[in-house]
Amino acid sequence: MLREPCTLDVPKLRLSEELVPIFLEQVSGPADVIAEEHVLARVAECREFVVNSLEGGRPVYGATTGFGPLVSFSGRAKLADQAENTLNHLTTGHGADLDPAVVRAALLARLWSLAQGRSGVSLSVVQALVAMLRTEFSPAVPRLGSVGASGDLVPLAHATETLRGNGYAYLGSTRMPAAQALRAAGLSPLVLDGRDALGLVNGTSLTAAAAGLAVVSVRRSLFAAQVLSAVMADVLGCSAGYLSEHLMTAFGHRHAGVVAERMRGLLAGSVPTGTRGLQEPYSIRCVPQLLGAASSSLDHVSSVVTDDLNGVSDNPLFFPEYGEVVHGGNFFGQPVAFAADLLTTVTVQMGNLAERQLDLMVDPHRNNGLPPMLATVPGEQHGLQGVQLVATATVADMRRTALPASVQSLPTNLHNQDVVPFGTQAALNALDHARSLRWLHGALAVALRQAVHVGGRRPTAPACAEVLDRLVELIPAVDPDRPLQADVAWAADLLDQITDDEDFGS
Structure with a gap:
């Protein structure tokens, strides 16, 4: 065969x-x-x-x-x-x-x-x-x-x-x-x-595989979140002081410092407008702290999943060199169960961030006076209104389904399996959430592209301008209204391409 x-x-x-x-x-x-x-x-x-x-x-x-x-x-x-x-x-x-x-x-x-x-x-x-x-x-x-x-x-x-x-x-x-x-x-x-x-x-090969696929997707989304956050800050004309190297050193969390360093690179050359308030909302100002924590947790999850993928999950196991047949529990998926639930928690909080950033961009009270819903002609057109509704529904679904599976043990199998980890459900749930997060980032990318169309400034940092230009090339302006389902999917695909480019932003 x-x-x-x-x-x-x-x-x-x-x-x-x-x-x-x-x-x-x-x-x-x-x-x-x-x-x-x-x-x-x-x-x-x-x-x-x-x-x-x-x-x-x-x-x-x-x-x-x-x-x-x-x-x-x-x-x-x-x-x-x-x-x-x-x-x-x-x-x-x-x-x-x-x-x-x-x-x-x-x-x-x-x-x-x-x-x-x-x-x-x-x-x-x-x-x-x-x-x-x-x-x-x-x-x-x-x-x-x-x-x-x-x-x-x-x-x-x-x-x-x-x-x-x-x-x-x-x-x-x-x-x-x-x-x-x-x-x-x-x-x-x-x-x-x-x-x-x-x-x-x-x-537990399905458990390990689903968790591994989720890890890869969320790692892309982690970088996409940094890129989108930088582009958003540049479009709005924010000062990059919240990314200060000294500030991050004082914070003491290495992963937050790495996120801030990458975002400083993305924002290199940006020129603040000077019209923003002294302190930005948390969805801008606390991005390195939030995404740094996500990065730290993701590293742990990736390590656990990689160990599982390279271990032997079976029972019994055979050791010819020792003449042993060993009956045990190497099929018990608790390590990945815990890790997958942690990954779901990380993904939901990253989804919260993306949804709040989208909300900020469509709100004229916080987006430097751009039209509500980023509509070209408000009332006659509705811009990102439908996309925001879907984003709200998506985040609600993510929160509702974020309950850990790894602690839901139910005895079964005549109490032979008297404690079980439900790692498969945890891993598939994490993969579902990873896909929802990817969609949310696609929605935010479409909003940033539309913001520039309705009066927002083109980014002043070269790296951020490159992202925006690629979005403009791919996504037509929403003028007049049209179904945006495909546009969000295209934007998510583009973010994958950007994050897979190792040279980007370096």
């Missing part, structure tokens, strides 16, 4: 490398995942140890036993039947399908865990995941079902069944029966035994 390496211009990922969150984005489409010989060798060595252990009569959870609280009962006699035993009772999720890009990222994370050579899966399992990631194939996986405690059992069971040709899948953006999608992608249905099936489902 191992396909020839991709010849298109696609990302190349080596299984021997550290898996970092940015890699997760790179498998939204075909990616050339390279399984080096020494990686395949350690997978094969572990598999041989598992086979020998089973032939020697050694009890191995999930291979010789039932699952969860039924561990005291024997499993099915044949390993192939045990695979059915694993998957059939778990393929029970419901809800809307997850974004195929999220599912592909989850399978990349699962591949990385299995490739560590501690799960005892067949070499064909690793090769099949490598082959799938080289295509546009993605399993159709329902959102609800995992409690994130014994791995993401239910969603990964759906994904595994799809790889076997059961259920539904996506080929690109088209949903179709899984068997049809496999054929169209040039893939063969996956054949599994009991250890293979359990190894594929018994890890």
Whole structure:
């Protein structure tokens, strides 16, 4: 089932490398995942140890036993039947399908865990995941079902069944029966035994992948927030005194100092109007303190998620060099659960900032007398009025859904799983919030572009002027009114481009 390496211009990922969150984005489409010989060798060595252990009569959870609280009962006699035993009772999720890009990222994370050579899966399992990631194939996986405690059992069971040709899948953006999608992608249905099936489902790979994708998105948004805040200050003609190096040194928080330094660079060459008040509103004056705290928390979250992506999430684990089969709890997703909830908190507060900045820009009492709602002809036109309504609804939704998932433990599974972290829900929630924050920044960018059209000044700092000019080139002035849904999306895309440009503002 191992396909020839991709010849298109696609990302190349080596299984021997550290898996970092940015890699997760790179498998939204075909990616050339390279399984080096020494990686395949350690997978094969572990598999041989598992086979020998089973032939020697050694009890191995999930291979010789039932699952969860039924561990005291024997499993099915044949390993192939045990695979059915694993998957059939778990393929029970419901809800809307997850974004195929999220599912592909989850399978990349699962591949990385299995490739560590501690799960005892067949070499064909690793090769099949490598082959799938080289295509546009993605399993159709329902959102609800995992409690994130014994791995993401239910969603990964759906994904595994799809790889076997059961259920539904996506080929690109088209949903179709899984068997049809496999054929169209040039893939063969996956054949599994009991250890293979359990190894594929018994890890928190969806949790780690969703959190990793959220980390990447929020990190972009963190830089976008600094860029937009600088452009806004320049358009309004604010003094940059609130970014003082001496002020930041006295504050004592390193990340706040880094944010202020970057914003000073963005605002280099700006000329204050001298007409603003002595002290700006907090949505301007306290940006380095707020975004600095966000940056510090994001670094912590990124570290936790990266550790998780490079660890082994499974049970049991096999250590051929010590002759050990160890049953434990390496499928328990508490680290990422806590981290994802923290990321949601950070994202909501950044959303609060963006919404307040948008509100300031449309308010004639605080935007240097620009027209209300930045309408070119107020009354005849309404400018950003609809966008602000959506921003208000978006922030309300973010606040309402910011309740931590990681403390919602409910006993289940006949109290075998008597404490659970709900990391999957925490991670998917963080990803939802990251996407909402990205939209809010797109809305603020459209407002800044419109502000200059209705009388606001063009930024005087070269870096800020460059941002504004790129917005003007992309987004027509709102004159007359028109639907702005696409404009906000285009502005968000442009912010991604700006933040991905490492040389920008340096």
